[in-house]
Amino acid sequence: MPLDSAQIRHRNFMKLFNDFINKHPDEPRRGMLKAFASRLQLSERYLSHIKCNRKNIGANLARTIEKRLRLPHGWMDREHDPYTMPLDDKEKIFIATALAFFRARPIEARDSLMHYFQQQFADAE
Template sequence: MALTNLITPAVPLPSMEISQIRRHNLRRIIDEEFNGNLAEFSRFIGKDPSYISRYFSNKNQMRNIGSTTARTIEQRLKKPHGWLDQAHGAVREDSDTTYHTLPKDAQNLAAAWQALPKAYREVLKEVIDTLLKTTRKR
């Protein structure tokens, strides 16, 4: 099973605004389906990259993804109607919505970490701490 399949299924997060959910889902699509390449995603849906980047700019200049744009993106990506409006996986309310991504390796590790039982996580923490201490001594 691929590590990305281990991510928690969609859960409703009523306290999140629809704009945050859409932004998170769009960021996820760009990361997972376009390897984080905003320009490639923009070309695919027929929009200028500067237009799409405004959805992820600093909070004072950030644009919301409107319903018409959300439905267009869903259609182009063959996602079900309303897919962008639903939380898919773990989304923190306080997450930073500025566009930046972790490398794919780190995303896969995070997904695998979430799927592990707590006891396994504790063992891995000890292994990582030991490795870090060893590395610092060099």
């Protein structure tokens, strides 16, 4: 069942918050919501309600978050799967090439990938 806009926005908020935490690994986790609220220029209490899913993120707040984090308009309203979103053009080209190879020769592509992984694990030992 597809997610509704409130669920998508909450999931994206949590992704942004977790990304913020990961960018500050040396900071104590306890104060991160306050720091994130400061970054967004929003109330920590309000963000706490959003984080705990007591309040939904409306369209105005979604646009505010996008603006303050320099995200494209509408970013908060779309699902973002980290495994399907290429980071840059090089990654897009790599994924397209790998997919074309797999679709043209699935057995050879699988065997090549398995061989590569085996080499990586052997080199790590």
